[in-house]
Amino acid sequence: xxxxxxxxxxxxxxxxxxxxxxxxxxxxxxxxxxxxxxxxxxxxxxxxxxxxxxxxxxxxxxxxxxxxxxxxxxxxxxxxxxxxxxxxxxxxxxxxxxxxxxxxxxxxxxxxxxxxxxxxxxxxxxxxxxxxxxxxxxxxxxxxxxxxxxxxxxxxxxxxxxxxxxxxxxxxxxxxxxxxxxxxxxxxxxxxxxxxxxxxxxxxxxxxxxxxxxxxxxxxxxxxxxxxxxxxxxxxxxxxxxxxxxxxxxxxxxxxxxxxxxxxxxxxxxxxxxxxxxxxxxxxxxxxxxxxxxxxxxxxxxxxxxxxxxxxxxxxxxxxxxxxxxxxxxxxxxxxxxxxxxxxxxxxxxxxxxxxxxxxxxxxxxxxxxxxxxxxxxxxxxxxxxxxxxxxxxxxxxxxxxxxxxxxxxxx
Amino acid sequence: xxxxxxxxxxxxxxxxxxxxxxxxxxxxxxxxxxxxxxxxxxxxxxxxxxxxxxxxxxxxxxxxxxxxxxxxxxxxxxxxxxxxxxxxxxxxxxxxxxxxxxxxxxxxxxxxxxxxxxxxxxxxxxxxxxxxxxxxxxxxxxxxxxxxxxxxxxxxxxxxxxxxxxxxxxxxxxxxxxxxxxxxxxxxxxxxxxxxxxxxxxxxxxxxxxxxxxxxxxxxxxxxxxxxxxxxxxxxxxxxxxxxxxxxxxxxxxxxxxxxxxxxxxxxxxxxxxxxxxxxxxxxxxxxxxxxxxxxxxxxxxxxxxxxxxxxxxxxxxxxxxxxxxxxxxxxxxxxxxxxxxxxxxxxxxxxxxxxxxxxxxxxxxxxxxxxxxxxxxxxxxxxxxxxxxxxxxxxxxxxxxxxxxxxxxxxxxxxxxxxxxxxxxxxxx
Numbered sequence: 001x002x003x004x005x006x007x008x009x010x011x012x013x014x015x016x017x018x019x020x021x022x023x024x025x026x027x028x029x030x031x032x033x034x035x036x037x038x039x040x041x042x043x044x045x046x047x048x049x050x051x052x053x054x055x056x057x058x059x060x061x062x063x064x065x066x067x068x069x070x071x072x073x074x075x076x077x078x079x080x081x082x083x084x085x086x087x088x089x090x091x092x093x094x095x096x097x098x099x100x101x102x103x104x105x106x107x108x109x110x111x112x113x114x115x116x117x118x119x120x121x122x123x124x125x126x127x128x129x130x131x132x133x134x135x136x137x138x139x140x141x142x143x144x145x146x147x148x149x150x151x152x153x154x155x156x157x158x159x160x161x162x163x164x165x166x167x168x169x170x171x172x173x174x175x176x177x178x179x180x181x182x183x184x185x186x187x188x189x190x191x192x193x194x195x196x197x198x199x200x201x202x203x204x205x206x207x208x209x210x211x212x213x214x215x216x217x218x219x220x221x222x223x224x225x226x227x228x229x230x231x232x233x234x235x236x237x238x239x240x241x242x243x244x245x246x247x248x249x250x251x252x253x254x255x256x257x258x259x260x261x262x263x264x265x266x267x268x269x270x271x272x273x274x275x276x277x278x279x280x281x282x283x284x285x286x287x288x289x290x291x292x293x294x295x296x297x298x299x300x301x302x303x304x305x306x307x308x309x310x311x312x313x314x315x316x317x318x319x320x321x322x323x324x325x326x327x328x329x330x331x332x333x334x335x336x337x338x339x340x341x342x343x344x345x346x347x348x349x350x351x352x353x354x355x356x357x358x359x360x361x362x363x364x365x366x367x368x369x370x371x372x373x374x375x376x377x378x379x380x381x382x383x384x385x386x387x388x389x390x391x392x393x394x395x396x397x398x399x400x401x402x403x404x405x406x407x408x409x410x411x412x
Numbered sequence: 413x414x415x416x417x418x419x420x421x422x423x424x425x426x427x428x429x430x431x432x433x434x435x436x437x438x439x440x441x442x443x444x445x446x447x448x449x450x451x452x453x454x455x456x457x458x459x460x461x462x463x464x465x466x467x468x469x470x471x472x473x474x475x476x477x478x479x480x481x482x483x484x485x486x487x488x489x490x491x492x493x494x495x496x497x498x499x500x501x502x503x504x505x506x507x508x509x510x511x512x513x514x515x516x517x518x519x520x521x522x523x524x525x526x527x528x529x530x531x532x533x534x535x536x537x538x539x540x541x542x543x544x545x546x547x548x549x550x551x552x553x554x555x556x557x558x559x560x561x562x563x564x565x566x567x568x569x570x571x572x573x574x575x576x577x578x579x580x581x582x583x584x585x586x587x588x589x590x591x592x593x594x595x596x597x598x599x600x601x602x603x604x605x606x607x608x609x610x611x612x613x614x615x616x617x618x619x620x621x622x623x624x625x626x627x628x629x630x631x632x633x634x635x636x637x638x639x640x641x642x643x644x645x646x647x648x649x650x651x652x653x654x655x656x657x658x659x660x661x662x663x664x665x666x667x668x669x670x671x672x673x674x675x676x677x678x679x680x681x682x683x684x685x686x687x688x689x690x691x692x693x694x695x696x697x698x699x700x701x702x703x704x705x706x707x708x709x710x711x712x713x714x715x716x717x718x719x720x721x722x723x724x725x726x727x728x729x730x731x732x733x734x735x736x737x738x739x740x741x742x743x744x745x746x747x748x749x750x751x752x753x754x755x756x757x758x759x760x761x762x763x764x765x766x767x768x769x770x771x772x773x774x775x776x777x778x779x780x781x782x783x784x785x786x787x788x789x790x791x792x793x794x795x796x797x798x799x800x801x802x803x804x805x806x807x808x809x810x811x812x813x814x815x816x817x818x819x820x821x822x823x824x825x826x827x828x829x830x831x832x833x834x835x836x837x838x839x840x841x842x
Contacts, residue, residue: 056562063657078566078812169646169809175466241646241808393566394655394811 052076056393060089064167064397067407071384071396078392083385087378090411098371103129103338104203106371110358111197113375114409116159118198119152119188120351126201127282128347128358130332132340133203141205141330142284147218147321148191148200149283150314154225155184156352156404157307157314161232164304164401168245173235180228183221190217204334218322222315229311236304246301250387250399253298260386261379264354266403269306270298276350283349288320300402307404339366353377353404373412377405426606428521428532439531443520451677452482458801465805476747477730485670492666497559500663504558509668512551512675519544519682524606526695526785537605538586541686542579545641548679549575552643552660555672559663567659570649570812574640577816581823582637585630588831589619589690592627595838609694616701620691623837626830631691633827638683640815642676645804649812684796685789692792695785710769713780716787717761720754727751 054077059070068089074081094113098106110125111118123145130137137145158181162174185195190211192200200206236242252262254270267274275292277285293309295302340362348357354376363369380403387403388396417434427435456471456479463470471478496505522537524530534540549572556568593611594601602608612618620631640647651659661672688694697712731747734740761783768780810818 054562056566064655078570165808169648170807171462172466172805175468179467235806236808239808241810244814245808245811392811392813394649394809397655 053081058396060086065400066163066405069381069400069405069407069410071400073393073396075393078394080388080391080393080396083388083396085381085384087381087407087410090407092412094412095371095373098368100367102366103340103368106368107201107203108197108199110373111199112408113373113412114156114351114353114356114377114406115196116406117152117156117352118196119148119200120156120349120356122199122201123149123283124347124349124351124356124358126203127349128345128360129203129338129340131347132343132345132360132362133334133338135204135332135334137205137283137332138329139284139326140328141201141332143321143325144206144210144330145201145283146285146288147318147325148188148198150318150321151184151187151218151221153314153352154311155181157311158184160307160352160401160404161304164398164404165236167397167401168242170236170239170242173232176228176232176235180225183224187214187217187221190214202331203338205329205331207331209330215322215325218318222319222322226312226315229308233308237308243301245394245398246304246402247299248297249300249391249395250402251297251299252383252387256386257298257383260382262354262383264350264352264376264380264404265303265306265310266298266354266380266383268292269295269302271296276348276355280348282347284321285317287324288317290317290320300398303402337366339364348374351376353406353409354380375409375412377403377407377409378412381405381410426524426528426530426533428530436531439529440521443523443531444517447517447520447678447681448674450681451674452486454677454681454797455482455485455673457797458804461798461801462805465802476734476743476750479746479750489670490667494666494668495663497561497663499560501558501560504554505663506668508551508555508558509664509671509675510551511554512548513671513678515544515547515551516675516678516682520678522605523682523685524609524689524694525789526782527606527610529695529782529785530606533604533606535607536603538590538603538608538686538690541605541682542583542586545679545682545686546575546579548675551672551675555664556660559660561663563656563658563662564660567649567651567656567662571643571660574643574647574649574812574815574819577819578637578640578823581633581819581827582641584824584827584831585634585637586686586690588626588630588827588834591831591834591838592619592622595842599842605689605694608690609696612693613696613700618691618693618696623834623841626834626837627691629826630830630834631687633823633830634687634691637819637823638687639800639803640819642680642683644676644680644800646807646809647815648809649815680797680800681793684793687796688789688792695789697784697788710765713765713768713784714762716783717758717765719787719791720758720761724751724754724758727754 054075056073056075057070058073059065060068065071070086070089072084072086074083092112094109097109101109107122107125110121113121126137158177162177165171165173188198188200189195191214192198192208200208252266252270254267254272256262257267257270257272263274271294273292273294276282277290278292290313293306293313295306342362342364344359344361346357346359348355350356355374356376357374359370359372359374360368361370384399384403387399391399419430419432427433427439459481460470460478471481474481474484496502519541521531522534522540524533552571553568556564556566556571559565589608590601590603592601592615593608595615596611602611608619615622619627621627639645643649643651649659651661656662661669664672693700697715699708703712727747728751731744731751734744734747764776764780764783768776768778
């Protein structure tokens with residue numbers, strides 16, 4: 001059996017000749033020795049795999065890697081000795097596109113990064129440019145932004161729950177969550193015409209006034225969805241098999257999270273109370289009363305509980321926002337041609353998956369000089385290797401699900 | 413009619429035991445077709461029931477309410493290209509699905525659908541069933557190995573470890589039931605499938621209720637182990653879709669893949685039959701000991717006809733509720749025809765039930781009794797099949813080490829304890 005891992009173009013042929021001489025033991029078509037590998041494959045005392053060891057290529061076409069993530073697993077039987085993520089299969093050069101579009105033209109592109117929470121992406125970008133321009137969106141626009149962003153958080157978490165449960169083998173929750181997510185998408189569609197890549201906000205506020213009956217529909221949705229969350233929990237929270245599959249699986253400490261830059265529900269499940277909506281409030285979040293749910297153990301089950309609690313908190317925020325939505329304009333005074341002054345800005349928001357940051361450098365022209373996105377999925381994915389070492393293959397799937405990645409955002 | 417045909421009608425022996433090769437062959441043929449049709453029906457039912465658990469409709473396009481979907485699937489699978497990977501071990505890859513299929517179908521030779529409604533009655537029936545049904549794992553292991561691919565290999569190894577460990581608990585649970593068959597005057601038990609049901613008949617109790625809760629615990633252990641044995645959710649580690657793409661049959665396609673599925677569903681029916689035979693009174697109707705008056709016998713003999721009448725009524729309601737658009741004309745006609753066939757069967761069964769009412773040994777009475785046996789047996793199987801679907805819709809998948817832990821550390825000690833307690837209880841009672 002040949003165990004060739006043709007990853008990253010590091011084939012033996014591509015390497016300089018003298019480097020080849022240094023490893024005379026190497027079989028030419030066995031190409032497992034990346035210098036940057038996490039797999040410890042080229043330790044000099046053990047150049048070959050043991051008889052018990054196995055290299056398995058999970059993805060990019062795999063039912064449970066949430067898109068085109070490729071994970072190279074080194075296994076001892078079923079035990080994971082190491083992993084290596086190979087990303088880039090969905091790379092579209094979004095950041096580079098940003099340098100060739102005007103500020104307003106780039107706005108729809110950010111929706112395509114984390115396509116299951118497009119509203120949050122748009123919110124982060126618009127607020128970053130507004131900060132650069134030194135304008136502030138009117139109060140009504142901010143409230144609309146909060147309502148839509150929190151609805152989007154619900155939708156994102158519902159999609160996460162369905163696919164995560166499906167990965168662990170529970171088929172049914174997927175259909176329940178998709179049924180309820182549909183109601184959110186209907187509200188989006190009525191508001192801005194798009195269900196997924198919404199492009200809901202503009203730099204300086206919102207383009208669209210809320211449609212007639214918006215408040216009523218959102219309130220009806222809140223009433224509709226609260227018992228549905230109980231329904232999901234009824235299926236899973238005390239389910240013996242679910243507990244066994246998620247408790248003490250993929251444990252990560254708060255210190256490790258901070259060291260790796262992991263944010264969002266994964267960080268909060270490790271016990272650190274860090275939520276940008278509270279820590280550095282943006283939009284209208286400072287005006288609402290809500291809690292930041294945290295876990296204790298940092299395992300998959302705690303991350304599940306934190307996200308379920310976050311859905312309930314989102315409902316609280318939406319309810320307060322809908323009840324207190326002020327009248328007034330929805331668009332600040334923004335020049336027709338957006339030409340921010342020379343400078344740079346970093347603005348981050350709490351997206352459903354963690355800290356979503358936009359670093360924008362302006363050279364005074366109508367196009368950004370550089371747009372750098374700090375995507376939560378990409379940063380959180382770094383923790384995968386730490387979380388799954390020593391666990392089993394089935395846990396790798398559970399952990400990939402619990403990190404909640406969207407490959408569109410990882411690869412950009 | 414020749415004697416070798418008519419002699420069976422008065423016989424109380426199975427054709428195999430009586431040495432009647434003609435009827436044995438007829439039974440083999442009937443069981444082979446019956447199981448194949450049952451697998452198709454099960455395929456449709458699983459997709460439909462699972463869909464309704466999950467707020468979807470399931471198959472709706474091919475035939476009324478997707479009734480013809482399994483046939484369409486079978487044709488599709490039969491016509492697909494038969495791919496054998498170039499790196500695979502060709503011959504073993506070719507043979508693997510047949511091993512599983514053979515094992516799954518061979519066990520049906522000893523399954524008693526009635527006291528004489530079986531191919532044969534072996535004095536080691538239950539051992540034969542357990543032994544042959546565990547040959548099925550060989551097909552899976554060999555398939556995973558011959559594919560020469562990583563995911564199938566892991567799936568095959570998982571499956572073999574799983575089956576070996578659950579076989580033990582399963583066997584011990586069955587032994588405790590076999591022990592119960594020896595609780596008679598002579599003190600001799602039996603391993604014969606028919607003998608086990610007759611022992612329940614003589615003792616006037618289904619073994620699931622015997623020495624309560626011992627019989628029930630043994631049954632529960634068997635019921636858990638049989639899900640693991642057939643690789644069904646939540647123990648479907650061998651083909652865990654989200655982990656191993658498709659497990660041991662990742663490299664299989666077309667007809668060969670469908671043979672695996674056929675074997676899996678046939679094995680599900682087979683292990684359910686063991687559970688029914690050993691603990692749930694096999695072919696016996698409910699409460700044969702309490703409601704033993706002949707009138708009750710007549711009332712219960714109406715059940716098959718009434719069941720078909722109910723199915724016909726459902727089909728009629730479906731026909732009426734179908735949209736009146738001309739697009740549905742053919743479907744409406746098809747469903748109405750289906751209803752008519754079901755109604756006709758119901759009518760014939762009811763006529764037979766009335767005709768066979770007299771307790772004498774007329775052919776009608778004999779025939780009527782036979783239908784009753786098969787009906788109750790199949791009904792119990794259907795309940796088990798529904799449970800299989802229900803489990804799949806409700807539970808997440810176990811992890812492999814947890815599965816082994818449950819097998820060795822929970823089920824095995826409990827089944828050993830039940831065995832010892834059953835023996836003690838038997839001694840105390842006698």
